[in-house]
Amino acid sequence: MLGVAVVGLSLVATACGGGGGGEEGATGTTSVTLPQNVTTTTAKPPASMDEWKALNTKQRDAMVKKIVDGKFGKQSDGKTVLGAEGFKMDLSKCPAGWSDTEGLTDTEIKVGHTTVLSGTLADYGNIAKVMQMYADDAFPNGIKDSAGKTRKIKMVIKDDGYDANRTIPLVDELIDSEKVFMMITLGSPATMKTYDKLNQRCIPQPHSQTGHPAWGDPVSHPWTTGLQLAYNTEAVFWGNYLDTNFDKIATNGKVTVAALVMNNDFGKSYTAAFKDYLATSKNKANITYFTETIEPTAPTITDPMTTLAAKNPDVFIAMTAGTSCTQAIQEAAQNGMKAKVKYLWQPSVCSSSTFVGKAKVGGDGMATDGWWIVNGGAKDLNSTSFDNDPFIIYARELLKKNGLDPKASGSYGSGFIFAWAMNTALDAAAQLPGGLTRTNLVTAIRHFDGTHPMLYAGINFNMNGGKDAYLVEGGLYEKYDAAKQVWVTQGSAIDLSGSSKPCVWDQAQGICK
Numbered sequence: 001m002l003g004v005a006v007v008g009l010s011l012v013a014t015a016c017g018g019g020g021g022g023e024e025g026a027t028g029t030t031s032v033t034l035p036q037n038v039t040t041t042t043a044k045p046p047a048s049m050d051e052w053k054a055l056n057t058k059q060r061d062a063m064v065k066k067i068v069d070g071k072f073g074k075q076s077d078g079k080t081v082l083g084a085e086g087f088k089m090d091l092s093k094c095p096a097g098w099s100d101t102e103g104l105t106d107t108e109i110k111v112g113h114t115t116v117l118s119g120t121l122a123d124y125g126n127i128a129k130v131m132q133m134y135a136d137d138a139f140p141n142g143i144k145d146s147a148g149k150t151r152k153i154k155m156v157i158k159d160d161g162y163d164a165n166r167t168i169p170l171v172d173e174l175i176d177s178e179k180v181f182m183m184i185t186l187g188s189p190a191t192m193k194t195y196d197k198l199n200q201r202c203i204p205q206p207h208s209q210t211g212h213p214a215w216g217d218p219v220s221h222p223w224t225t226g227l228q229l230a231y232n233t234e235a236v237f238w239g240n241y242l243d244t245n246f247d248k249i250a251t252n253g254k255v256t257v258a259a260l261v262m263n264n265d266f267g268k269s270y271t272a273a274f275k276d277y278l279a280t281s282k283n284k285a286n287i288t289y290f291t292e293t294i295e296p297t298a299p300t301i302t303d304p305m306t307t308l309a310a311k312n313p314d315v316f317i318a319m320t321a322g323t324s325c326t327q328a329i330q331e332a333a334q335n336g337m338k339a340k341v342k343y344l345w346q347p348s349v350c351s352s353s354t355f356v357g358k359a360k361v362g363g364d365g366m367a368t369d370g371w372w373i374v375n376g377g378a379k380d381l382n383s384t385s386f387d388n389d390p391f392i393i394y395a396r397e398l399l400k401k402n403g404l405d406p407k408a409s410g411s412y413g414s415g416f417i418f419a420w421a422m423n424t425a426l427d428a429a430a431q432l433p434g435g436l437t438r439t440n441l442v443t444a445i446r447h448f449d450g451t452h453p454m455l456y457a458g459i460n461f462n463m464n465g466g467k468d469a470y471l472v473e474g475g476l477y478e479k480y481d482a483a484k485q486v487w488v489t490q491g492s493a494i495d496l497s498g499s500s501k502p503c504v505w506d507q508a509q510g511i512c513k
Helices: 049-069 122-138 164-177 188-200 231-244 265-280 302-309 323-335 390-401 411-430 438-446
Strands: 010-013 030-033 080-082 088-090 108-115 150-159 182-185 255-262 287-294 315-319 343-346 372-375 474-481 486-489
Touching: 049 390, 049 411, 049 438, 080 438, 108 122, 108 164, 122 150, 122 390, 122 411, 150 164, 150 411, 164 182, 164 188, 182 188, 188 265, 231 265, 231 372, 231 474, 255 265, 255 302, 255 323, 265 287, 265 315, 287 302, 302 323, 315 323, 323 343, 372 486, 390 411, 411 438
Parallel strands: 108 150, 108 182, 255 287, 255 315, 315 343, 343 372
Antiparallel strands: 010 030, 080 088, 372 474, 474 486
């Protein structure tokens, strides 16, 4: 149904940010329109890990050829990096003493990573565990580059407790004392607090573990990239579904939408993008939007959820993360929202069984039944739907081999998404002339074009220099079946690859300029 319903509709990918509440006007919207006939044509997926490795090698070699043929990367002057669609970096702006190979030895690639290993969002720290595990297994002898060096990945992981104020000194330690080759940060607040510094220092910050749209800025922040579906695009999916099904959702011709918003850059990007969408909606005069905020460290969310329930919403959206996703499901079951609200939405970052499964929500697990989500294209590591998927089988077996239960954390699946991307990008960069360098890594990522084994067929994983700055721009609508304990896809995958404009983020105004 949904794969047909969205055809021909105008989606609005918005600039996000701003404060909570529902009274602010729209700012910085940009139009993204679905084609009139959405069709997905994909090659038959690999049937074994050997076939996956062969495909990935073929695509890696094609990326390298495209870069070499285009004369992209560091230029002969040693001061300029060029790429497709006007991508350019001026290395003369890098600080004195900057090195293109800092963090590399003859045998090691040192990767710095700040993440959350403690507190209410500690489950996301399991991503880091998988990243090192996968690197050790995928390249047991290390990554061999075109200059003849073979290096193993060594991750230096620091716990910031999802507190951006703790992230700053940890990043300083990693780049000044540990002298890492690259930095990976988890969370919108942490990445936002550090991406100016890392870009000024000319240190790669690839595949940031957050979907904030600000990471799509190849001009002002060329050293920083994201990976997952941007939160503003996810908000467009919510709004699109609301408009498409307005008559079915409305009560007496009106729709009330209530949202629980995490009070940080992550939550603010969601709510501002959704408000921007509503400002362009053909039904805007008949939609009322209410929000309540919570702090990331809030132990409970009962009070704000009770307040939202009192608004008698037709639609509820959890614009939050971690433990509060599970709590939203439990609270909705207790305060009457589960029975009365027509559509309940979880955020894409809480799709895993870690947050919505029976073991977490309690009882018979039916509290999650009927909830909706926009899946940013990721396969669920523990879904029975993928029991015959060769990469999923491999991932589960690797976890068990390392003494980990695949079902213990949904973030294990996310770990394989980020791990594959990091390793494949490093491998591609290593094949470029001159071997692995920081500039070659950025060049490889900015021209990445491959098939990600942890994404649904039909969801592209690519960038294009200065024009397309987002690796993933697609997703699927899914509805939870508590009896089967799985998300069930509603309609087809929708991919908007190349449609999202780069975002020059204005932190003061909270918008894309």
